[in-house]
Amino acid sequence: xxxxxxxxxxxxxxGAALVGHAPPAAEATAVRPDLPAAQHxxxxxPGWTVELDQSQxxxxxxxxxxxxxxxxxxxxxxxxxxxxxxxxLSTQPSVYVDPEDWSSSRTRxxxxxxxxxxxxxxxxxxxVNSGSFVVFVVVTSAxxxxxxxxxxxxxxxxxxxxRLNPTGILPVxxxxxxxxxxxxxxxxxxxxxxx
Amino acid sequence: MTSATGSxxxxxxxxxxxxxxxxxxxxxxxxxxxxxxPLLLAFSVLLSVTSYLVASNQALNFLEQREAVNLTxxxxxxxxxxxxxxxxxxxxxxxxxxxxxxxxxxxPVSTRSLVFGKAGAALSLWLAAFVVTSVYVVSLSxxxxxxxxxxxxxxxxxxxxxxxxxxxxxxxxVLSSSNRFSLSVxxxxxxxxxxPSQLPTSAQNGWAGTTLLHVxxxxxxxxxxxxxxxDAHGLGTDVAWLVGPLGAAVVAVIAAWLVAxxxxxxxxxx
Numbered sequence: 001x002x003x004x005x006x007x008x009x010x011x012x013x014x015g016a017a018l019v020g021h022a023p024p025a026a027e028a029t030a031v032r033p034d035l036p037a038a039q040h041x042x043x044x045x046p047g048w049t050v051e052l053d054q055s056q057x058x059x060x061x062x063x064x065x066x067x068x069x070x071x072x073x074x075x076x077x078x079x080x081x082x083x084x085x086x087x088x089l090s091t092q093p094s095v096y097v098d099p100e101d102w103s104s105s106r107t108r109x110x111x112x113x114x115x116x117x118x119x120x121x122x123x124x125x126x127x128v129n130s131g132s133f134v135v136f137v138v139v140t141s142a143x144x145x146x147x148x149x150x151x152x153x154x155x156x157x158x159x160x161x162x163r164l165n166p167t168g169i170l171p172v173x174x175x176x177x178x179x180x181x182x183x184x185x186x187x188x189x190x191x192x193x194x195x
Numbered sequence: 196m197t198s199a200t201g202s203x204x205x206x207x208x209x210x211x212x213x214x215x216x217x218x219x220x221x222x223x224x225x226x227x228x229x230x231x232x233p234l235l236l237a238f239s240v241l242l243s244v245t246s247y248l249v250a251s252n253q254a255l256n257f258l259e260q261r262e263a264v265n266l267t268x269x270x271x272x273x274x275x276x277x278x279x280x281x282x283x284x285x286x287x288x289x290x291x292x293x294x295x296x297x298x299x300x301x302x303p304v305s306t307r308s309l310v311f312g313k314a315g316a317a318l319s320l321w322l323a324a325f326v327v328t329s330v331y332v333v334s335l336s337x338x339x340x341x342x343x344x345x346x347x348x349x350x351x352x353x354x355x356x357x358x359x360x361x362x363x364x365x366x367x368x369v370l371s372s373s374n375r376f377s378l379s380v381x382x383x384x385x386x387x388x389x390x391p392s393q394l395p396t397s398a399q400n401g402w403a404g405t406t407l408l409h410v411x412x413x414x415x416x417x418x419x420x421x422x423x424x425x426d427a428h429g430l431g432t433d434v435a436w437l438v439g440p441l442g443a444a445v446v447a448v449i450a451a452w453l454v455a456x457x458x459x460x461x462x463x464x465x
Contacts, residue, residue, distance in 0.1 A: 163251070166250040167250040167253055172331060174243070184233065187226070
């Protein structure tokens with residue numbers, strides 16, 4: 001019985017391959033060796049292609065960084081109400097990310113994008129957490145199909161930054177209570193001497 | 196407070212002179228043997244922690260420099276107000292509880308002079324707190340040139356709020372028979388006054404929300420500070436925000452004046 005099932009599965013796989021219905025997973029992981037690396041990183045669907053100007057970025061906590069996404073309408077028809085949206089996720093489960101903290105302007109309304117037209121969007125983000133993150137841009141349209149197209153990942157590594165004396169405030173924060181404590185000690189000694 | 200005047204005084208001095216005599220004695224009690232220095236030390240530690248925190252965030256670009264100064268100044272004004280309320284709330288009910296009020300009432304000064312002398316001492320806590328605050332504000336506002344405006348606005352708002360809280364604290368203190376009652380009522384009122392500033396933005400809209408923000412002395416005072424320090428408005432641009440604190444201060448001082456006149460030796464009341 002088990003042998004019969006295995007034979008049936010093999011026959012079905014061969015049949016599918018012959019009529020061109022390869023399993024979806026195989027299609028998604030297929031890599032064309034004739035394309036350059038940047039194009040491998042391009043996500044494509046019938047609607048748009050979305051590319052980023054870089055695939056890796058290193059920065060420090062609190063710094064701002066910029067990248068550019070380029071979207072192209074390849075749907076064969078004009079796309080009304082095109083919307084681009086940037087998102088951030090952490091690759092470490094212990095790091096909580098609130099994308100609103102990274103950018104206050106995460107949604108861009110691009111209007112109508114004509115057939116074959118290319119639009120570039122510059123994104124300004126601030127690194128508010130340290131660690132490893134993935135930043136990506138998705139594109140969709142206000143009216144139209146259900147397609148949401150994502151860019152490839154921009155891998156961002158943010159180094160922690162610790163300063164003992166930020167903006168030179170440390171001496172003040174130590175000196176003022178220190179002087180007051182000395183004053184209090186003087187008053188206490190004076191009181192004891194008088195009593 | 197220890198006895199304010201010598202027993203040789205026969206005629207009652209004028210209100211201002213008597214108030215000054217009481218105030219001087221209260222200042223001595225507060226700063227040399229009382230809670231003045233410990234409170235100020237605790238205040239400076241709190242400001243140190245706050246300013247270090249805002250400076251760290253400012254260094255990481257999470258906080259604008261003006262916002263860092265504003266945050267520190269608002270914290271200083273609010274906590275200094277709390278300290279003034281603490282001292283004023285203890286003014287009369289504390290004497291009553293320590294059974295020293297009778298000897299005070301027998302001194303040849305009017306009860307109003309007693310109460311207003313105590314108010315002066317309570318306000319000295321704000322002035323000392325302001326001097327401490329100015330060191331942090333100057334340090335945090337280096338480079339943007341807002342220290343002068345921030346300090347003038349802080350002194351203005353802090354003084355008005357402190358006068359209001361001193362008057363209010365003494366008003367409650369005169370009417371209370373125990374310190375616990377006086378301080379709990381004063382702190383509850385203070386929390387209630389802070390509440391509107393914590394309302395979400397959506398609840399602050401509309402005529403009712405706007406009116407509440409303008410009437411509440413704390414919210415409007417802190418709003419004025421924000422306008423001057425963060426929005427870089429001139430000191431005279433948003434004076435409408437100071438109407439609420441000024442009105443509250445006048446009402447509190449009048450209320451304290453009225454109840455101070457009723458303060459007298461009451462047989463059987465400790």
